[in-house]
Amino acid sequence: MVKPTIVIYKYLLNSSPAVAVSQTTIDNIKSVINNDVATLANGYFTGLTIEEYNGRPDDDPRFVMVDSEFGMIQTNGYISVACRQSITGGSGSSFVARSGNTLMYGGMLFETSPTLSTIRHESGHTFINFEHPFDFVAVALNELSVMNYASTGKRTDTFSQKDIEASKFSYSRPLGNISPDYDPEGSSFKISEKIIIKKYIDP
Numbered sequence: 771m772v773k774p775t776i777v778i779y780k781y782l783l784n785s786s787p788a789v790a791v792s793q794t795t796i797d798n799i800k801s802v803i804n805n806d807v808a809t810l811a812n813g814y815f816t817g818l819t820i821e822e823y824n825g826r827p828d829d830d831p832r833f834v835m836v837d838s839e840f841g842m843i844q845t846n847g848y849i850s851v852a853c854r855q856s857i858t859g860g861s862g863s864s865f866v867a868r869s870g871n872t873l874m875y876g877g878m879l880f881e882t883s884p885t886l887s888t889i890r891h892e893s894g895h896t897f898i899n900f901e902h903p904f905d906f907v908a909v910a911l912n913e914l915s916v917m918n919y920a921s922t923g924k925r926t927d928t929f930s931q932k933d934i935e936a937s938k939f940s941y942s943r944p945l946g947n948i949s950p951d952y953d954p955e956g957s958s959f960k961i962s963e964k965i966i967i968k969k970y971i972d973p
């Protein structure tokens with residue numbers, strides 16, 4: 771697939787009458803995508819196309835909700851970013867479908883005014899396939915990461931040096947690869963084409 775197109779909704783999901791997302795929040799989302807995410811994965815996500823949708827997600831037939839807390843565009847090549855008054859069980863969520871290392875479709879949903887740190891965390895799930903370090907390694911052994919929770923004491927507000935390095939490894943491809951996910955036969959990097967869905971709700 772081609773690099774994803776990002777659709778940012780300028781009005782709150784489910785607001786009636788429609789309530790605008792603050793310009794600060796819109797700017798913060800764009801800043802994370804254009805500046806932070808762009809430094810990851812050896813620059814693979816540099817220069818993504820961002821569409822600003824001048825309405826609520828409710829007004830866009832491409833937008834769907836899953837399990838009431840995950841919003842997305844279920845079309846290959848699209849990632850949605852929407853805000854809502856509240857999210858049950860957290861302040862941000864991510865829904866992503868992948869085939870191998872190929873990001874197919876998905877979305878991020880935030881409360882009304884997400885912090886830059888929260889936007890970066892959900893972007894780590896969405897774009898890089900990052901999980902939570904503390905789910906796999908004892909907290910004492912964890913590196914500093916924007917993917918940790920603050921409660922671990924290992925959370926950074928920006929993508930840490932280790933995050934940046936890990937993103938390069940996860941997106942490194944063998945010679946002969948046709949970006950992003952067609953590896954030459956016999957390559958040790960050859961990975962399953964099975965579609966995997968990942969969902970997160972974060973504090």
Ligand SMILES: [Zn+2]
Binds near residue numbers: 902970972
């Ligand atoms: Zn998370």
